[in-house]
Amino acid sequence: xxxxxxxxxxxxxxxxxxxxxxxxxxxxxxxxxxxxxxxxxxxxxxxxxxxxxxxxxxxxxxxxxxxxxxxxxxxxxxxxxxxxxxxxxxxxxxxxxxxxxxxxxxxxxxxxxxxxxxxxxxxxxxxxxxxxxxxxxxxxxx
Amino acid sequence: xxxxxxxxxxxxxxxxxxxxxxxxxxxxxxxxxxxxxxxxxxxxxxxxxxxxxxxxxxxxxxxxxxxxxxxxxxxxxxxxxxxxxxxxxxxxxxxxxxxxxxxxxxxxxxxxxxxxxxxxxxxxxxxxxxxxxxxxxxxxxx
DNA sequence: GGCGCTATATAGCACTTGCTATACTTTCGA
DNA sequence: TCGAAAGTATAGCAAGTGCTATATAGCGCC
Ligand SMILES: [Mn+2]
Ligand SMILES: [Mn+2]
Ligand SMILES: [Mn+2]
Ligand SMILES: [Mn+2]
Numbered sequence: 238x239x240x241x242x243x244x245x246x247x248x249x250x251x252x253x254x255x256x257x258x259x260x261x262x263x264x265x266x267x268x269x270x271x272x273x274x275x276x277x278x279x280x281x282x283x284x285x286x287x288x289x290x291x292x293x294x295x296x297x298x299x300x301x302x303x304x305x306x307x308x309x310x311x312x313x314x315x316x317x318x319x320x321x322x323x324x325x326x327x328x329x330x331x332x333x334x335x336x337x338x339x340x341x342x343x344x345x346x347x348x349x350x351x352x353x354x355x356x357x358x359x360x361x362x363x364x365x366x367x368x369x370x371x372x373x374x375x376x377x378x379x
Numbered sequence: 380x381x382x383x384x385x386x387x388x389x390x391x392x393x394x395x396x397x398x399x400x401x402x403x404x405x406x407x408x409x410x411x412x413x414x415x416x417x418x419x420x421x422x423x424x425x426x427x428x429x430x431x432x433x434x435x436x437x438x439x440x441x442x443x444x445x446x447x448x449x450x451x452x453x454x455x456x457x458x459x460x461x462x463x464x465x466x467x468x469x470x471x472x473x474x475x476x477x478x479x480x481x482x483x484x485x486x487x488x489x490x491x492x493x494x495x496x497x498x499x500x501x502x503x504x505x506x507x508x509x510x511x512x513x514x515x516x517x518x519x520x521x
Numbered sequence: 522g523g524c525g526c527t528a529t530a531t532a533g534c535a536c537t538t539g540c541t542a543t544a545c546t547t548t549c550g551a
Numbered sequence: 552t553c554g555a556a557a558g559t560a561t562a563g564c565a566a567g568t569g570c571t572a573t574a575t576a577g578c579g580c581c
């Protein structure tokens with residue numbers, strides 16, 4: 238069922254909610270990147286993931302292990318990394334959301350490079366309701 | 380000199396920058412809350428901090444230890460927690476920024492309760508440039 | 522003044538996400 | 552084909568942020 242978001246509906250407390258968002262932020266960025274690499278290069282290698290995330294290769298391997306544990310990706314030793322259906326769906330949502338946030342910030346007058354920097358963190362804390370509000374602004378009076 | 384922000388000027392890479400923002404997010408929320416409690420109750424007790432942050436008391440104690448290590452707060456055993464000058468300045472900046480982000484989201488049409496939830500995470504990733512853009516929107520055509 | 526309640530500190534554990542160093546596997550060119 | 556280079560895995564460490572259980576200190580009241 239869940240084309241539902243990774244928890245739009247969790248903690249009552251705003252601090253707990255922000256912590257929860259942070260906990261999935263890394264997963265979101267990884268699946269988005271793996272999707273990008275698969276599209277660009279035909280496969281996502283650990284070395285390429287590590288390079289683009291600006292982390293060491295063992296760190297990437299460890300984070301990929303978490304993706305696998307959470308059912309978002311698969312991999313076999315010394316082979317590339319592949320998204321599950323769930324992972325691919327998440328990647329698409331995350332990519333769209335990222336683009337929306339960047340476009341929205343630019344529309345607000347933020348320079349593109351700064352919009353890109355800020356969006357990388359902001360995106361993980363934007364609820365569906367807020368995202369829709371951003372889209373409404375973008376679609377209204379071009 | 381530094382009424383400068385906790386690093387507006389760090390990593391070249393957007394992922395590294397978001398990680399950095401995350402690393403200071405907890406500090407920012409704690410100093411803001413300690414400032415709030417001091418203003419409201421005259422002092423900030425560990426138990427009150429823990430309750431409002433929705434963490435256990437030992438977790439709050441440990442995070443306060445980090446605040447002290449980083450020169451943002453002081454405390455003596457079995458006494459309350461006090462912000463240093465630097466901590467107080469940070470608290471004020473963080474509080475203003477929080478309010479700006481919430482007000483901006485509400486202006487974008489986000490319901491107040493959701494704006495409050497999202498802002499708690501978003502605020503830590505909003506650069507000075509983006510914050511100014513938000514303020515410009517708020518000050519323009521009321 | 523001492524007792525008990527409450528607040529705080531401390532100990533010990535788990536998980537996440539970083540790192541370096543090193544071992545192992547695969548791949549590719551000579 | 553085989554050996555070096557490149558890619559990946561593993562080991563071991565550190566720091567941060569959670570938790571529960573328990574010890575200890577402070578405080579108010581009898
Ligand atoms: Mn991101
Ligand atoms: Mn992104
Ligand atoms: Mn916050
Ligand atoms: Mn806040």
